Amino acid sequence: MTEHHHGAGTVLPQAVTVVLALLSLAALHHLAVRRAVRRNPAQDWPVWRTISFATGLTLVAVALVPPAPTGFPAHMAQHMLIGMYAPPALVLAAPVTLALRALPPAGARRITAVLHSPPVRCAVHPVSALLLSTGSLAVLYFTPLYNTAMSHPAGHWLMAAHFLLSGCLFAHAIAGPDPAPGRPGVPARLTCLGVAIAAHALIAQALYGGFFTDV
Template identity: 55%
Template sequence: MTGHAPGYGLPLLVVLIGLGYEWQCLRVAGWSAWRGAAFQTGAAVLIVGLVLPVHDFAGHALQHLLVAMVAPLALVLGAPVTLLLRTLPVRTARRLTRLLRSHPARALAHPVAALLLTTGGLVALYLTPLYARMLTEPALHQLVTIHFILSGCLFAWVVAGADPAPHRPSVLARLVLLGVAIAAHATLSQLLYAGAYVQVPATAADRQAGATLMYYGGDVAELLLAFAVVQSRAASRRVARRPHRPVLLAR
């Protein structure tokens, strides 16, 4: 199996975003230190996942776990959109709000769309020749990595994000949505372990090690996401009680 030397373009971008977030925190009086720590933890986990050398399927599974499941949850708990809206000029903040309330943004942020982008991406990666092509095409590998980072952040934001989001259903409905994602993830992990229907060019031992990591590591990440779901409303209210410009997105 061909591995890729880690590139440093994306990690550098994450570092710059983390510095930008920290600078914005200093501009907002009373911004939650907990939220700041959550975002920076997510950025650190994302950087580790991006620079992790991947030479086998187990390494790929660890990278996916870090960049697509663990890091996104911590990042969205940092409420970066709310922070940005509080620090932008009023006119710019209103434009950003209109963009987030636009029909394309609302369609993308629909819970079903977020679910399809995350689970559908995994199905496409492992049940088609996409994974094998990714091993020999660095540009494709970068695109796939970016997709999973963004789709992971989208799903975490829709399900448990601290920032307001359109179409956000009740806590019970979000837990059901998360349950569907857990079932899909577990099923795919089992298919990988058995070597059934998947197109992953790896030894049986390597494939099973990666599948085991995805199964149990994914369970831990999803339990953390479920905990964040039941805590999200109280946390959002605590953030909302601090002085800030109104956020016009519907919850």
């Protein structure tokens, strides 16, 4: 397995950028909660959803704020935090529902229209989310893509963004509390979840044994 090293001079600026971005998201969430409650005082926003959002941001910070991983085991630990642990916490915070409550009617209608658009309905289908989240792992680790991405400064951040976004998409498609027009029933979602678990197990075994891998 190839180890990749990134310049030490870029670590601090990158860490500061990540912290500022996460703090901005936390502040935006806080403002959205206040506005949602102000718009409808009779319907309070659950505290546990705010805690869930903060937990997700914290997990992302734990994964991204330290120096970039210099070996494959460190990369996989980061991948687990960003792609598997943080997404459920962020999704359970119901950010779309919060936005619908916080925005004025015109803005809420625009979000609803986007949710009902064919591209979004396709993207949030469990099969599409499965291919983007789990299927992409096979492409990443069983082709030269991983080493190619890690050899460029932006590759590490692009992979982290993909892990986080695809993980959130899959968590939303399977069990997200936000509106998901066209999402299939529970049996279909559980089937996709089972396929994802099996695929992750196979990929993990292949990586551990060094079979068909290029990392």
